[in-house]
Amino acid sequence: MGSSETEFSKKQRDAAESRMRGSNQAGLRAHNKRAVLSLIRRNGRLAKAEIARRTGLSPQTASVIMRALEAEELVLRDQPQRGRVGQPSIPMRLNPDGAYSLGLKIGRRSVDLVLMDFTGRIRGHERIPYPFPRVREVLDFVAVAEPKLRALLPGKLDRRITGLGVALPYELWSWADEVGAPAGVMEDWRGLDIQAALAVATDLPVNVANDATAACAAENVFGSGRSADFVYFFVGAFVGGGIVMNGDLVSGRLGNAGAIGSMPVPREEGGAAQLINFASLHLLEKAYEAEGGDGLALWRGKVPWDSFGHLLDRWLDKAAYGLAHAIVSAASVYDFEGAVIDGRFPSTVRQQLVERTEAALQRINRQGVSPVTVRPGTIGADAREIGSASLPFFAHYLLDHRVFLTEPD
Known part of the structure; x- marks a missing residue:
């Protein structure tokens, strides 16, 4: 009986280790893809050999990753570049249409929603000013502005919208006196799960960050x-x-x-x-x-x-x-x-x-x-919007910065 239990335990352990190896390998592949995309984004365009050199990946592994990214239409081949010897190298660059994101900036005087492509270019911008932010007004704005921005994408490209990033001030409700809001009007923000509310409103994964921190992230990443x-x-x-x-x-x-x-x-x-x-x-x-x-x-x-x-x-x-x-x-x-x-x-x-x-x-x-x-x-006046729109890209495709919150489990 003891021997049977021991053999059974060994099989369980072997199976668990096998699953763990598979999980680690899958995680490593995902990390390497993010590293490659981040490297290309930061440099504009890079050939496979240069990607392998800078990441420390083997040329074979780098080629496999690049083929996978091409198949997912996240990168595009650029014009071949001839060197002094050998075959011309083919630089790779991010595909602007490979992925999109929405960025929502909830400010003390206005709310903005932008549509951004994978290279960080704003494709559409909706905005309304207000004396002070009300929860209902912001949610109603998103309900109207989001379909307008989606409609800017031809064909089925709107399916490539990765998520919604949100940038807003810390403890927004505490600024009521400074913006001249009537007593109690901004209390709706206290205790509001803005991430959950917008996930329901847009049917998209939602990531949230402080507005000024998001602006700093935009300068660091896209500046x-x-x-x-x-x-x-x-x-x-x-x-x-x-x-x-x-x-x-x-x-x-x-x-x-x-x-x-x-x-x-x-x-x-x-x-x-x-x-x-x-x-x-x-x-x-x-x-x-x-x-x-x-x-x-x-x-x-x-x-x-x-x-x-x-x-x-x-x-x-x-x-x-x-x-x-x-x-x-x-x-x-x-x-x-x-x-x-x-x-x-x-x-x-x-x-x-x-x-x-x-x-x-x-x-x-x-x-x-x-x-x-x-x-x-x-970056300029749109820094907070660009920073918010970059949150989904970091959650899904790029190496994570500590400021960006990943999707909830």
């Missing part, structure tokens, strides 16, 4: 800057940001790393306040309203930025002062190579803000702090 260590600021209704170390966007122990808007900044008249009280567009909106303007027009895009005149000039100085102090504080903790500033404004305003921030840095005592280069972001 043209090549810095591997930078602190990032996105100036929207309220300023936020993120941090990138060794090429990875760091989310932190509780997912709240890069809470840039909460950084303390000294007031010139004494005391201190948070960065959001210096570098948020909410301040420009309120100043415009105080002079009789329609503050919400700032978010509707119907007011030329040069029409803000002295108000914009004053806001730029105040924002630059706050950003400069925040940069020094960040650089005192970690020796970032650069500080990247982007936001929901034209590139000309962004450049002015960068230049004034650089000037403000020179007026701060930075003894013992490594030099930091201030540069403009390369």
Whole structure:
């Protein structure tokens, strides 16, 4: 009897180990495919031999992976390139139509939904401004905007929509006073499972991230800057940001790393306040309203930025002062190579803000702090939308960054 039980146990163990080997092999193949796609995405186009060299895969394994990716229509062959000897190499590039995603940015003054292709290009954009976000209004917007964006894809390409990424501020309900919402109106956001609600509304897998963190991810993944260590600021209704170390966007122990808007900044008249009280567009909106303007027009895009005149000039100085102090504080903790500033404004305003921030840095005592280069972001006003739309791609096709949440089991 004992011998029989021992033999049975051995068979169970062998079967379990066999399944584990199969599982590990399948997991390794999936990881290698993600690594190859990520490498091609970062470099634009690469030949199989170069892919094998950079990933450490054998040429045979790299060829098998590339054939599989071609069969799935995720990559395309580019024009052959002749070298000095041997057969011409054939670079591979991502197929823009290989996969699509939807990105939803829920902001304090507007909600946006974009359709993005596999190369990071926005194919469609729907948007509505509002005085403050209401749950019902956002869900109704998605119900109308999603079919419009799907209709932009010819034939059956809408079946290649991988999922919906969502970017929204941390604890959205807690900003009711700042955006002027009536008491209790934004309480619906508290306790709402936005991931589940949107999964039902769209019948798509849903991934969620903080809005400013998503913008930082977009700069890190799709931006043209090549810095591997930078602190990032996105100036929207309220300023936020993120941090990138060794090429990875760091989310932190509780997912709240890069809470840039909460950084303390000294007031010139004494005391201190948070960065959001210096570098948020909410301040420009309120100043415009105080002079009789329609503050919400700032978010509707119907007011030329040069029409803000002295108000914009004053806001730029105040924002630059706050950003400069925040940069020094960040650089005192970690020796970032650069500080990247982007936001929901034209590139000309962004450049002015960068230049004034650089000037403000020179007026701060930075003894013992490594030099930091201030540069403009390369994505622009759509950074949060692009960051949100990239979440499904990282969940399904690309190597995961720590900030991106994978699909729930």
